[in-house]
Amino acid sequence: MIEDVDAGNVTAGTKSNSGGVNLYQNKAIVLIPTPSPDPKDPLNLPAWHKYLMIFLVGVYSAFAVLGTSGLGAVYPEVMKMYKPEEAIRATDLMTYPTLFMGLGNLFSMPLSVAIGRRPVFLASLVLLLASSIWCACSGNNLSSHIGGRNIFSMAAGQSEALAPLIVEEIHFLHERSAKLSWFVGVQTVGTAVMFIATTALVPVWGLKWWYGIIAIVTGVLLILSVLFMVETKYDRPVDADGGLVQLKFDEQGNLDSEGKQNFLYQVTTKQTHVLQPEIFGPRTWRYDLRVFHFKPDWKATVVFYKETLQCLIIPNVFWLLCLNGAFLGLYVYQASTFAQLLMPPPHLFTSMELGYVQLVQIADCMILIPVLGYGADFLVKSMSRWRDGIFKPEYRLLPIAFPAICAIISAVLYGRGAQDLLSWHWMTIVGPYHLGYFAFIGCNVISIAYCIDSFPRKAGPLLLVVCAGRGFISFGLSYSTVPAIKSLGYDGAMNILAIISGVLLAVLVPAYLTGQYFRNLFAKKVFKEESSVH
Template sequence: MSSSCRLPAETPRVSEQQRITTFQCATYWLTTTVSRSLDPLNLPLWRKNITVLIVGLYSAFAVLATSGMGAIVTQVREMYPPEDQDRVSDLLTHPTLFMGIGNLLAMPLCVAVGRRPVFLLSLVILVASGIGCACSTSLTSHIAARDILSVAAGQSEALVAFMVQEVHFLHQRGRAATWNAAIQGVVTGAMFVATTYLVPAWGVRWWYGVITIVNGVLLIASFFLVPETMYDRVLEDDGNETGSPKAARVTTTTNHTLDPERYGARTWRHDLKVFHFKPRWHETWTFYKTAALSFCIPAIVWLLLLNGAFLGVYVFHSSTFATVLLGPPYLFEFGFLGFVQLAIVLANCIGLVVIGYGSDWIIKLMSRLHKGIYQPEYRLLSAILPSIIAVVSCVIYGQTAQHPDQWSWAGIVVPYAAGYLAFLGANTVSITYVVDSWPAEAGPMLLVVAAGRGFISFGLSYALVPWIARNGYDGSMRELAIICGVFALLGIPCYVFGRNIRVWSKKRLYPSPAC
């Protein structure tokens, strides 16, 4: 079936609880008022909000544990003898690689056994590996425990994004994804500030200790409050063929038959179960096959490259801003570096409004302009502003870092936050576009984007020092700006031919009905 769906000519003036969802496709022909329906789309609003909050906090502390060491690397080096100093950098560079590996392992597993058990297992591993990092007696054991921690933290990317999308209707996904990212960014930024005070006072081991305690609390909260979000929906398509341009009828009623004998009724006892499905191990092979085939889809390859490039901008900024600000002429005090992270908090607040709500507003506007027909390609228009921001931030950052005597310190801090905002935008566009376009294949495709950009980031982290040594800050940033600009322009053919690409992929690569 086409991913298109028709808006009602007039939306009744009713309460928010009764309002017809304007972009509810035939895939989701469900009753939104059936309280005992097991479809996570029909969860009460407070359960959806608490799910977004918990997984957002999980993501925040996963990012803090894996990426927050850059600000305290000086204290970490003091823990080890001179002969180990060259290996200390492994504590900083390994996480992105092992987060990608974690995605490769966990995402197929969540298809076989469900999202909830994989999410809970990730929290268990985070707690255990956090204790291992805090109690490590050598650099080797510290690196090993940190690598395991990074494998579990990898689910903060694709799996969390998948879970957030699965409990929200199509027209709510942009804001939901950005709320999740905003929670992650705000909490991470606040903890970065706290880190610069906590570590000098209590040491690196208690830094791990605080993170582990929070993860333990999140594990308990998740067991009681985060439901299983995977659900096998009955597709009702009026006989349309996959890829048909015929628009789907929007409705708030359904012929969808609940199957309590298979799924059970939605009760607290039901929700507390860890496993809701019999393991379907054969689907792991299907998952990897789907992921491999997605490399044949130009739009997916483009999203991977765009995410990798924009993440590269953020990695470049986050890896070098402290060196520039601590040196002349700025001579920042170490404690002030934590407050620089408040710029990330501001970027998340801006991103929530401009990218999250703006994305949903754009698709509503474009659908009205096209007689109520929704196309997932409307989501790609939300990538325009982040692309401009990424290119401009690269240029300003490079010039400021190379010629600090000619620029204010704001030339470092503002582009640092802007680069993160650009990555946030690319990430949000990728998640919503993939889930809207290929709902049945979204998991493997999100894996390709999330894991792929992790590997790209790992490669950049090793190339960073020689890159700067060869071209300087301005030359390196200029090259990265060109890369971001070229990849952004590739979005034009993806927008123009996006529908044809989707129809072709569903007929040739994924011939079974996907939505």
Template structure:
């Protein structure tokens, strides 16, 4: 091919150590603007089968389906907290502390599920693991529905939670892979928004189903929803793992960098058309099992990156707060002086839709716009740390929410029931924000090691939150609601203060991390 033909093949981001793309050689700090226009990062290829070249409607369909999967996963693992009084009545002869294992253990096993599945997604692909997770949810959903004792129920939920764990890492990873850097926060916020709205609606269903009909029908409804999701996902959630290794001669010049808003030419004559047969194929990649070992090694290295270590602690603290409140708010509101009926508890959850109305425009699109604005101020240079500034307001709100929730729980006669409901949603917004920003930062800062670092964040926070939430009942007995919430508020506040040096030292930390942990990428 001549030079003119080669110029039509757009620059693609190389994933091999040899290919030295801009995001790697500058350690996550990149030139986002060129001549006033946004540069597409990663650069899409001219291959119609490149996930970055999927039509917009298909991308939103993928966001919708992985969002619905995540909504069901979140409900299945944490939904019983809203009807815990009813669950306790289901097992009158068992220790209440052991019954709460139905709520606390799922967090731990979601982390274990990630630990097993994420390396496989880099070896055999995202699509087979996602579809298998849905299938495993169906099997364990029926198991839980027809369990005959608490031990069997706990075992079934634990395996159910392992299958649900992909909602934490794989699902957002899929969303990130089909979008460009400048739109990641907004598209990820749509994913989280769909997950949140779906979970809120299903929580209302939970409040109307569990007390009168029991846990069996609750699990059956969830399982049938998963079956529908599996069928749709088989047709629409295509493989998003894409090898971008190119020889140096196939890389376009700097002047031909693809820009946002400009039409890009595809080359089906070179790569072939995207077909239905291609999309429905489950396995697209020959397994490279050495990647599993490399993945675990990269994950271990991730714990030595101060910024990533801080993000996973931060996420763990927020998740611990959310699980604590999700497992206690029903108990508080159903007791005097509030005396809520069971069916009203689900409507408390429905206000999470209002949280989404804040999350998507302000923290989704807002974070992307703010990061772009900061980049323009710095001469078009983008730094992943710009996104961390969006954590300030939600973190302050979470600290205040913890204090208010604790005081209301300890002294219910002195406070309105909104002292429980409002802080619950304030802290939930904080958790969603920490999740959104943490995932996006990891992908932006270390694009070639994104999967391993998402593992660090998701598995790490799962273990941290498990430790915090597992102590819920003992801590309440020892310190009361106010004491427990004050401890969590102090942890979140302390981690927020630690974020100040993280922001300013982030670029140096990224540079040191790549040179020290992955010298082949430097």
């Protein structure tokens, strides 16, 4: 609700001279960014609608991930479709998707700024549907299959950057990690369940119907998204990111930048937020069903690419990019090889048993949600209270040590188990595989929350740097791992990844200590802002 607040008495939400933002006011959490009285503000969506949107982007991401990495569980079956001389080239079905997911982000994220999130998301579903049908009809033509999967992966790329951006834009600072974890949870459970279906379906029905099911589900998601995936891009005052907004109204009560009446507007968790459709207009079904809500701003795409390059040189962001790329590269390679290691002697896993192995990722999800979702938000709020209510984005970095340690353990054990199958138990393959997945997902959730909290106005470019950039890094790592294994063995190659992960983990300490300095430096010198919002 709009409340005339005494500016002299209000500190919550305003920037502190320590580079943070006050998250608490009278023992209540300040809603950051400040929700507008406008019913069309996506922050004002009812809880059921927000959870439905999380479900939609989560299921979309689940089938996007399934389509790009699901062949690892049935790779021996896939190889039967092609001639022996095509075996080496067939590995492109597994390695190229991460590269093309990154390329998809390079095109889609600037478009989402120019024309809005909704049309880009709907277009991605249409492309995903078309490319699924393409792959289903490719038959034994390897070139056609690779081409269809590359296009599929470009459409699936929005699961990495656009999907979490949508989730972020409908939630507040103090709940971002938890809601991002719900998104990842839906994605993980969906992918794990479909992996089991994949191991049962492909040997009997073939890849044609596997892609066919993906196409059917994508078609249903497209219909539901047309109805419920509303536009989340919203133009709000800059000071909303600090939790205290100055609104101006004319004498008739209309919002007016040149108005005579000034209001300091703040909302906390203990206030009743009142909407004002009489001033801003109501949210209607007709409004929600519109595909385009903004006049295309093509110049914004140029600015977007410029800001992406600027974000790339922020030390903490570049570090998180390397961390995400290393962990994704580790997981992609493990996902590509675990079936080849477990199916032959001495372990002799069946396709169905590989599906049950994949089901354990649901356990990853059950750990991820409370520990790295609610746990991270709880840590942020606790540290903010401890520091006199002041929140700093660097608080988000501390939990990243846990997934980093998991990545190191995963790489070392997987290398040992893969190098000497006779001496090591099959759990030395399965356990590290899931640990590597947990490391990547955990690092992903923390990185997204930190980047958005650091520069809320640069969320799109930051997500492009971290989410698209990691795809290129992981492609290079996973693609070079094959020749590395031939020369160094599984243990040698995995040791290199473990060393890389360990070095990146050591950077956590300087990243935490220098984060505020670099945020303020880049805000003033590069982005030409007064200071970092937080």
